[in-house]
Amino acid sequence: MPIITYRQALNDTLGEELKRDPNVLLMGEEIGVFQGSYRITEGLLQEYGPKRVVDTPIAEEGFVGVAIGAAMLGLRPVVEIMTINFILVAIDQVVNHASKIHYMFGGQVRVPLVIRTPSGGTGQLGATHSQSFENWFAYCPGLKVVAPATPYDAKGLLRAAIRDDDPVMFIESLALYDTKGDVPEDDDFVVPIGVAEVKRTGTDVTVISYSRMTAVAMQVAQRMANEGISVEVVDLRSLRPLDRPTIIASVKKTNRAVVIAEDWYSYGVTAEIAATIQEEAFDYLDAPVQRVAGIETPLPYAKDLSAASKPSAHSLIYAIRKVME
Amino acid sequence: MVKEADIVRTSLADEDADELRHYYYQMLLLRRFEERTGEMYVKAKIGGYCHLNLGEEATIVGLMAALKPEDYIFTNYRDHGYVLARGTPPGPIMAELFGKETGVSGGRGGSMHLFDAERHFMGGYAIVGGQVPLAVGAAYALRYQEKPGVVVAQMGDATTNIGAFYESLNLAKLWKCPVLFFIVNNGYGMGTSVAMGSSEPDLWKKGASFRIHGEQIDGTDVLAVRDACRRLRDYAEREADPVILDMVSFRFRGHSVIDSDRYRNPEFVRKGRQEHDPVRNFATLLHEHAIIDDAWLKATADQVEHEIQEAIDFANASSDPKIEELYQFMYATEVANTPGPEDAIAAVKINRGEV
Numbered sequence A: 001m002p003i004i005t006y007r008q009a010l011n012d013t014l015g016e017e018l019k020r021d022p023n024v025l026l027m028g029e030e031i032g033v034f035q036g037s038y039r040i041t042e043g044l045l046q047e048y049g050p051k052r053v054v055d056t057p058i059a060e061e062g063f064v065g066v067a068i069g070a071a072m073l074g075l076r077p078v079v080e081i082m083t084i085n086f087i088l089v090a091i092d093q094v095v096n097h098a099s100k101i102h103y104m105f106g107g108q109v110r111v112p113l114v115i116r117t118p119s120g121g122t123g124q125l126g127a128t129h130s131q132s133f134e135n136w137f138a139y140c141p142g143l144k145v146v147a148p149a150t151p152y153d154a155k156g157l158l159r160a161a162i163r164d165d166d167p168v169m170f171i172e173s174l175a176l177y178d179t180k181g182d183v184p185e186d187d188d189f190v191v192p193i194g195v196a197e198v199k200r201t202g203t204d205v206t207v208i209s210y211s212r213m214t215a216v217a218m219q220v221a222q223r224m225a226n227e228g229i230s231v232e233v234v235d236l237r238s239l240r241p242l243d244r245p246t247i248i249a250s251v252k253k254t255n256r257a258v259v260i261a262e263d264w265y266s267y268g269v270t271a272e273i274a275a276t277i278q279e280e281a282f283d284y285l286d287a288p289v290q291r292v293a294g295i296e297t298p299l300p301y302a303k304d305l306s307a308a309s310k311p312s313a314h315s316l317i318y319a320i321r322k323v324m325e
Numbered sequence B: 001m002v003k004e005a006d007i008v009r010t011s012l013a014d015e016d017a018d019e020l021r022h023y024y025y026q027m028l029l030l031r032r033f034e035e036r037t038g039e040m041y042v043k044a045k046i047g048g049y050c051h052l053n054l055g056e057e058a059t060i061v062g063l064m065a066a067l068k069p070e071d072y073i074f075t076n077y078r079d080h081g082y083v084l085a086r087g088t089p090p091g092p093i094m095a096e097l098f099g100k101e102t103g104v105s106g107g108r109g110g111s112m113h114l115f116d117a118e119r120h121f122m123g124g125y126a127i128v129g130g131q132v133p134l135a136v137g138a139a140y141a142l143r144y145q146e147k148p149g150v151v152v153a154q155m156g157d158a159t160t161n162i163g164a165f166y167e168s169l170n171l172a173k174l175w176k177c178p179v180l181f182f183i184v185n186n187g188y189g190m191g192t193s194v195a196m197g198s199s200e201p202d203l204w205k206k207g208a209s210f211r212i213h214g215e216q217i218d219g220t221d222v223l224a225v226r227d228a229c230r231r232l233r234d235y236a237e238r239e240a241d242p243v244i245l246d247m248v249s250f251r252f253r254g255h256s257v258i259d260s261d262r263y264r265n266p267e268f269v270r271k272g273r274q275e276h277d278p279v280r281n282f283a284t285l286l287h288e289h290a291i292i293d294d295a296w297l298k299a300t301a302d303q304v305e306h307e308i309q310e311a312i313d314f315a316n317a318s319s320d321p322k323i324e325e326l327y328q329f330m331y332a333t334e335v336a337n338t339p340g341p342e343d344a345i346a347a348v349k350i351n352r353g354e355v
């Protein structure tokens, strides 16, 4: 398998799907002439032309709504939202429209739509440009929410999302775009939506994570192995539907669990996972479930303070030690 | 707004008499459907919010007379009349209001969320302004797939004050989408008059800074509505260009069936209903031109009563949606780890205290 970056995996997949299906089109701000704010759509306008790669004005509510309406008539739009922070002005279209239309109208119409967007923060992007809102969408029945951690999953899940007939939120991470990994060349390779993966097997403690935090968890697991602690890493990959059986099976095996996510601590993804574990594996737990998540402030700009507010390898190790006590 | 003198001046010389009679029949069907719906609501056969099209019959029937089968329609929650006039039988519409599995949305939608894919009625939407970008998207898809047709983005007067409307105007013009922005100007958004809510009370002018042509039309005159819609529909399709239609009418009752309309002067409402009743005015017109007579009016009224009673009977006789189908329509593409019929039954039993 060739080794490519997460960015390349996304770019390749978008190109391949544009080629495969004439109803697939890309829409978003700066995706064409500018070649993508984070270069995910680089070269695609040149190759597929302006009918298939559509530069939009700054009107998230408008063009997300347009994409939903177009999907209802059979197009398969893949929308890029520059970062997840900007989707708040389009949330009515996603939550009150895209997620409801198939169900509320008795299954008469489908909404085959993908919204791609990077979530979370790196660098000093400050309070308004570093947020994680995937839990807001994972909360909403009718949507599918995926968040790949590796180039392999990025490709497989993006392809599954584009070929899926429901609205899918495809959550990316700025910090992952340059990471590398194996990606199959097979044209029909997909990663199924709604299925988690044990990314590393272990026996002492289960770490549950997704997206960038899975990359952190994998590094930490390696480090802990040197200390004689065997860490199993469950990568959720999908937040809705949530693969509870895989989480529970792992925790029943290791008897300890740490959940890590980049969003804010209260009401975040870690709370949902911890609740699931106590409901379905309480008798198997040797220690309370530990949660690692963001410090709850608007993210400060100052370099050290900003970095110190986000969950890290340090905070994960601290939590692992705590459940191992 | 139409005055008696204008009605008499209207020329019927080029009109097909059967067609005129059909418009009257349709308007009466809408009128009586809504009045009976109000009664069914009081009898608690219908729940939730329920908004009637009373006073807007000519606006709706005139629009539908102008549309072609390939056209698509997106509306707000005040949607019963649109589906009816588009040709959906009254039974499944009433059944949806009753929340039955035979309803047009399988009992999942209710009054505000009617749908008929076959007739290109693409839904009633209950978030003010939400349907407007969707309609632009549908028109975008028609253009993309090089198909004929236009898309109607129906909305109320007050909806022209929300942001989604302006983003939609811009995108529709920019992307050459054949959209009729169809404003049903009944003078009020709940208790807020047009003048109270809009710094530009001439709503047809609101497309000016987007270079979108707009017209104001008497929405109580079915022929004026039909003619304007035909002309602008053909223009929009031919030129791939959006237009605004500001259809002025008079809202007969409160905002919804549970609104007692205290903010409008009763005398104002009485006069409005007297002067701007599209159904009665059209009957008068047809009568004066000897296109109908009393016997025909009586027979038509009986026919309409009968059809609506049948719709109510159909709704009453229909079953509620099944519990085990609670999760049906959740996803169009099945994926792992989603609940099914057994989960639905188990959860509902607990919620009902049956275990």
Ligand SMILES: Cc1ncc(C[n+]2csc(CCOP(=O)(O)OP(=O)(O)O)c2C)c(N)n1
Residues within 6 Å of the ligand: B051, B076, B078, B126, B127, B128, B129, B155, B156, B157, B158, B159, B160, B184, B186, B188, B189, B190, B255
């Ligand atoms: C975004 C949003 N805000 C508020 C409401 C509550 N609401 C429902 S209808 C309505 C008035 C709309 O008036 P108009 O657009 O003139 O339509 P009409 O009801 O007169 O047909 C309001 C405020 C809503 N449904 N959605």
Ligand SMILES: [Mg+2]
Residues within 6 Å of the ligand: B156, B157, B158, B184, B185, B186, B187, B188, B189, B190
């Ligand atoms: Mg109104």
